[in-house]
Amino acid sequence: DTTSSSSSGNGLEKTTLKVGTIPVPDSAPLQVAINQGFFKAEGLEVQPEVVAGGAVATQKLLGGSLDLSLGAYVGTFLAQDKGAGKFKYVADSYGAAPGAFVIMVKKDSPIKTVADLKGKTIAVNVLNSVSQLTAEVQMKVAGVTATPDQFVEKNFPDMPAALENGQVDAIAGVEPFITVISKAGGRIIVDEMTGPTENLPIAGWFTTDATASKYPKAIAAFQRALGKAQAIVAKDRKIVEETLPKYTKIDAATAAVISLGSYPTSLSESRLQRVADLMKEYGYIKNDLDVKSMILPPPAS
Amino acid sequence: MLEITDLVHSYGSHRVLDGVNIRAAEGELVCVVGPSGCGKSTLLRSVAGLIRPTGGRVLIGGQPVDRIPDNLAVVFQDYSRSLYPWMTAANNVALPLRRRGLDRRRRREAAIAALDQVGLADAAAKYPWEMSGGMQQRVSIARALAYRPSLLLMDEPFGSVDAQTREDLEDLVLRVCAHHGMTTLLITHDIDESVYVGDRVIVLTRSPARVAADLPVDLGESRDQIATRQHDAFVRLRAEVGRLVRGGSPTSTVLEKK
Amino acid sequence: MLEITDLVHSYGSHRVLDGVNIRAAEGELVCVVGPSGCGKSTLLRSVAGLIRPTGGRVLIGGQPVDRIPDNLAVVFQDYSRSLYPWMTAANNVALPLRRRGLDRRRRREAAIAALDQVGLADAAAKYPWEMSGGMQQRVSIARALAYRPSLLLMDEPFGSVDAQTREDLEDLVLRVCAHHGMTTLLITHDIDESVYVGDRVIVLTRSPARVAADLPVDLGESRDQIATRQHDAFVRLRAEVGRLVRGGSPTSTVLEKK
């Protein structure tokens, strides 16, 4: 039972946290924190649970089956803007880095530059996600305008075949699928995270306003433990390589060569504001988003 | 006990019963004969409350039949469809006895005894589809008799059994009905049989059916397959019923229309 | 035409037919009588190729029956289940006639004519569930006769019809079979009937069935419901069959075992 409170010394309102993760490199810090016993040290038991994506995570947070979850900023901001709920980020997890998010086409594709993508079908793993947003940004930089109906949703594993069979003209991919498509002769057209989107924050750990105010101490403990892991991961890529095969099916050999994003150590309002601004600029959200109200800064340690 | 007054029934526009009047006193065994398709089964279904006749009245014990009467048992013409294929013969017979408040063991004993009476002691554990046509028909008779209804309706109950078994069953029905005072309506095609078992024989006309004749049978209480059938009155009545079924008009014998 | 030799059949360990020998010449009408449950229907199903008997041989026209013989028609004991409820009476009768290469109109005419012969001219457009038991049985007879098979098997075909209709049907079968030279095996419980329609009467013992007697009927070709039944030979034979069915042993009459 997740609501059982404990009588342990540090006075946490709740000692068991159900945390949604996605089996992608983004959630490495959580795994590291678990493996290193950082949560235990805080008197917390973290039960990771796989969620299919950010939309499910918001539903599960609202429905109460999760306490916290990994969530991409774009999706959560969108949900908040549409009034689906009120959310709070408690820690950053993953940010853009060169080579981690790219647009690819197949070997013999006539598409050579970003401008060639005009009117072509582009597969993204989730519609209205950071992939789509950054693709739109790169196209605008290249002087062409993207239309919403040129994006289709495809799961990452289906992208290589969809590209090869001509169901889509280009894909917005991540590792390890970038490696797969490259091996098949696929070409990278553009790194999505350059120019206006360089170092863009991708995903962080978030919860609902209600949960945040109900269990402040437990959340603080979570933030402290995760902060320690985040610090380790940020410095040492090796530890991510070792952790990845344990919670995903990316094998060690692949983990050693794939391009990873960055693991920022702090939850910076100004960085997140960039995401919100881009979303507003590209019509994802109508109103100015008060990013500050969506951040629960970690306790001073 | 049973009063059928001006009974009329039509299937759609097709009139089948055209004002039928029949009366049966408590404990009486009334045989109904008539041409195929004249409406005998329809009559029986009306009495059983299974169809709502278009017109007329059926009273049982003074009560109008607006639902299925209590204490009724029916042996259907299409006996094979009225046995449950997922039950053995014994269970088929025992099932209605639940209504009699008997416990499991007593029901089973009663069922076995009834099967024995119809010559199926060995077949208690058989399923209907493991039995011959005549055996199925006898199970269905055993079920009705074991139930000890106060009103027993039988639609050609002996159609599928051999001559010997038929005689045995006729005597069985006579005995059981007399012993328990059951009022019985028996539909048959066998004119000899109608005269042999009936206290009265009702002859129906061809469709739409009316009562052509209502003949009392004066053969006394106790009947015997050999002696009774040689009886003068028997031979005379049987000839008369035969003539009437063939569409003749009633002779001397009183035509009770009341 | 039909030769049944040492036919044995068991359902599981339950032996039903215990070496039955029957022969029928081309155009002969053989009646089979026997106690209920003795194995008559089983015999008929073996001849029709519907079950594979445990032992013995059935030859039709010299050919062993290993599948359903050509040019066969059967009237089943459970007639109501052998009519197709999704077809009218006329269509039920007409359907097998496709095999006769008749066109649609001719099939329909033949079906109507056959229904007329069994007294159902009015019921051609009725569905089986709109008909009385006896009417369904007659449709099933009409279907078999209209088909003009060379071998006709009937399992108690007249069980559900009234005396008058029964006599008409008996004469109809006699006439049609004689006219078209059909070989016929007719199972019946009515001893009078077996003697009246049969060229020969086969009496089976109680289960496991063997042939108790094989009696030729010497009543000449043309028969008449009233005259024939008053015939001395008829009365004698009928008494003899009755005795045999009741389990007596054969008397003077030659017991043909060939």
Place this chain on the structure above:
Amino acid sequence: MNVIRAVGRLWLVPVTLVVWEIATRAAEQPFFPPPSATLARMGEMWLSGPAAHLLLTEQAMDDFGPSLARLFAGWTLAAVLGVAAGIAIGCSTRLSGYLDPLIHLGRAVPPPLLVPFFLALLKLSTPAQLTTIVFGIIWPILLNTVDGTRTVDRQHLETARIFGFSTVERLTRVIIPAAMPKIFAGLRLALSLALILLIIAEILAGSGGLGYRLLTAQRSYLYTDMWGCLVVLGLLGYLLNSAFLLLERRVLAWHTNARQTT
């Protein structure tokens, strides 16, 4: 009279709507918009077009046209294949011996997992969508047909054999009519399943149609749009089913009459 009958049949619908309206207004959950809002949004999305197009908007044409075409094509294909295969399997123990395990293997694999496979195999998305629909809905048709074919009254079959019916006559005159009630149960199940599979196929292998509209609504957190799609699905389901029952009443008239209790 007809009006009274319709009221008798449909009274539960307004009752449910009102209860739902009250409950959603009280709950104020953005995920559960009140039906009035949903209906208003539906009108705006699909029914605010020119009168010449029966008020349908262009979006309605885009959303419903291709979807309905796929739906009917998929269902018809599944019906033909399922009934044909079901009869073949029901008639032949040998065939059913070979195919049974494969059928049950196939029917327990989630169609969403197979969509990539169909896409890889068929390269184009429309055939892949149709295959997904057929693959997803054929099972109830197939199993019910097999069941119906196997359980034709024994005496019906024996009669057919006695009179030497040809295989075609056996099938068309005896087996299919006898199995028809069960086949219809399967077809009816498949009809609404087809709607479900249509959505799955359009989500996973398409870029248009009602499923795609539902997906984009979900991805944009436009809950009234999403509920609008669900309502359309439900309405379609109800309409298709009513049409189907009409057909069934004609085809199975003998059955209904033969089975009615007198």
Place this chain on the structure above:
Amino acid sequence: MEHARVLRGVAGVAGFLAAAEIVGATGLIDDRFLPRMSTILRGAAELLVDGEFLADARASLAAWGLGLLLTVAVAVPAGLALGALPPVERAVRPLIEFLRPIPSVAIIPLAILLFSDNLHLRVAVVVYAASWPIVINTIYALRDVDPLAKETLRSFGFGPVSVLLRVALPSAAPFIATGIRVAAGTAVILVISAELLAGGAEGIGIYITEAASGNRMDLMLGAALWAGLFGVLSNTALVAVERRLFRWHDARTGAAR
């Protein structure tokens, strides 16, 4: 007889696998995107010794079993009530027909909001979507009950409920059982779909999500293959139960040919 059946089944499956392998080998399907059958089989074999997968399979199995039990417990009585009471059926029909085509992709987000426990969520989704085949088959089966069989019991004075339970239910049972078999297959799909769409801690669907993250098509399809095999086994078990329970049914129909 039974032997021949098993042999044929094995032959059928072997033939299919061989055909799939040959299609892969001829290059009709690009094996970079869709692994060869032999690769899938190897992946499936690997799963057998993968403790994580076994735990996931157990969790899915539990959800399936519980879901199916509950489905039967809900759908059979519901089908009986609707089949036995035509006015009720007519009143509820618009609602049912409205609900049936709503796909689980739309139901699952709703279920997520309503159920905070992953097991409950999956069970609820199974009950929602797997009930229909049972309900519909029950309604159709009840219509097919021989009226004379019902009248027989009615004539002995049994009430409608007795007639329903003692005659209508047994004679409808074989076709209801077919509905249950359809539902059992549907339930496998739904459990996995719910896991794929809603996530969770354990389950075959979760395992597939994880395998997808590493582009391990062989494991994904291997897991799907096991799901299929489970479908075959559960079906075989249900058929065996039916054979025992409905021997009378086979005897009356052409099934025992």
